[in-house]
Amino acid sequence: MTKRIVLIEDDADLFALLKYNLEREGFQFTGSQTGRGAIDLCRRVRPDLILLDIMLPDSDGLDICKGIRNDAELSQTPIIFLTARASETDRIVGLELGANDYVVKPFFVRELIARIKLQFRTQSTPSRVLKAGGVELDRSSCQVKLSGENLALTATEFRLLEFLMSRPGVVFSREQLLNAVWGQDRAITDRTVDVYILRLRQKIEQDASAPRLIHSVRGFGYSFEPRNQEASALQAAS
Amino acid sequence: MTKRIVLIEDDADLFALLKYNLEREGFQFTGSQTGRGAIDLCRRVRPDLILLDIMLPDSDGLDICKGIRNDAELSQTPIIFLTARASETDRIVGLELGANDYVVKPFFVRELIARIKLQFRTQSTPSRVLKAGGVELDRSSCQVKLSGENLALTATEFRLLEFLMSRPGVVFSREQLLNAVWGQDRAITDRTVDVYILRLRQKIEQDASAPRLIHSVRGFGYSFEPRNQEASALQAAS
DNA sequence: CGGCGCGTTAACCGCCCTGTAACCTCATTC
DNA sequence: GAATGAGGTTACAGGGCGGTTAACGCGCCG
Secondary structure (H helix, E strand, O other): OOOEEEEEOOOHHHHHHHHHHHHHOOOEEEEEOOOOOHHHHHHHHOOOEEEEEOEOOOOEHHHHHHHHHHOOOOOOOOEEEEEOOOOHHHHHHHHHOOOOEEEEOOOOHHHHHHHHHHHHHHHHOOOOEEEEOOEEEEOOOOEEEEOOEEEOOOHHHHHHHHHHHHOOOOOEOHHHHHHHHHOOOOOOOOHHHHHHHHHHHHHHOOOOOOOOOEEEEOOOEEEEOOOOOOOOOOOOOO | OOOEEEEEOOOHHHHHHHHHHHHHOOOEEEEEOOOOOHHHHHHHHOOOEEEEEOEOOOOEHHHHHHHHHHOOOOOOOOEEEEEOOOOHHHHHHHHHOOOOEEEEOOOOHHHHHHHHHHHHOOOOOOOOEEEEOOEEEEOOOOEEEEOOEEEOOOHHHHHHHHHHHHOOOOOEOHHHHHHHHHOOOOOOOOHHHHHHHHHHHHHHOOOOOOOOOEEEEOOOEEEEOOOOOOOOHHHHOO
8 A cells, every 4th residue: 555655844955856756666745845734734644654854944843743743643643853953952852752763964865765664664563463352353364253253244344443443542533433444535424433333332242241342432432442440531430 | 661672782882881871771781792692692681672783893783683583583673773884775774674773873872762762662652641630631542530540521521621731830711711622613601611610620629638730710710730839829919 | 136235324212411590609899 | 898799509401412223225146
């Protein structure tokens, strides 16, 4: 699958150079030469990686980074800083702020490309199998087992469960789930999600004795979490 | 959990410098100043990360890297290359060979430390958590804990507390709180805020012994602040 | 063509969250 | 100390929200 990359860089020459090389490498390129609106751009594009210049004329790259890390949908996206600042403290700040890598200008384009591929390599390693709360989901064979027994899930049910299980304990809104499972450009009601949650629950939480795995968080959405104890803060019995 | 790090570096000065700094950072340090036996050392130590000099007198760091990647037990261990070679192709080879990062000498020790920590930072824990005064608010799971105990908040209560806690000590008017929590285009009384403040207080400040967390500032609004002592400037004046 | 499974929507129900009104308390002011 | 007003507290009605069921449409396959 072709990866989407967003570049935020005000220097026109470097922008063009990187655009050319990234597209030549087969990446889907989107870019902006201003910092303003960078986060909105990312929200629209949903990139797989963000290249971020720290020194921008109209805003601070570090702030943009913070904004991305605080955005529920974008927070997991790898960020590589590009910057002319070579001083030690600046490097540290960048890395500690949540950047995944840091390249100091001037740099070799091929090295940047290598570091980009590195991000994709390291993040794709996590196991093809998700296990939690007696549920075992195999991404390769698209099979789900419940305490050893094979479950029959439909494609949509599988994708929904896969997404929920990929970040246990994180609450997703119906909107987010629709985006992740049904795709960006859909035209369906968010109530559809409810029905799928219901079906997943019927299959996954067959035993009434079994603890609840998919949690409703009123006013927010749903989360997958095998808990020993009780309910979310938002709905725990009064 | 304390992380184990193995360093393979022939330069005695650099070896000592890194040993000192890594131990000071609380890592469990093991090292070798020769390349021979490096893989055996790793097999014995099972490090969480390997620092590897490329230019070694008795063997090639690149070969060691290959050996590690081909070892069933070690293949997943992150490797950071240390090297004096600054040429472009050398950098690329290093990264493409399976290194997770690459630091060119001379480097800042603090940057190396930062890059090491980066490797350990699991991609899933940018911890979207606010903590203050015994209250722990997790934006991801929408959970709130009070001295360890899970609290049951409603969606509106949660958003209000989240907003207040995001800027501790700042006083917000009811108008501001309505805009932030209820949205710009609402049509509700500002007294509603008072009721929610009350409900939050009942849940957060259960113990009468507990210090006040949400402060009323007469004529202005409310603020969240875990204070040891008393009152805002406006009240203290009296 | 007819049956089946999947995806989606509509509709109903019950719960509890929500927002407001009303009353009470306390501080400030003169 | 009375008047005033701001904030604390209580109770309640309405509806938003999520669970659940049923039905419809579509594509697939024999």
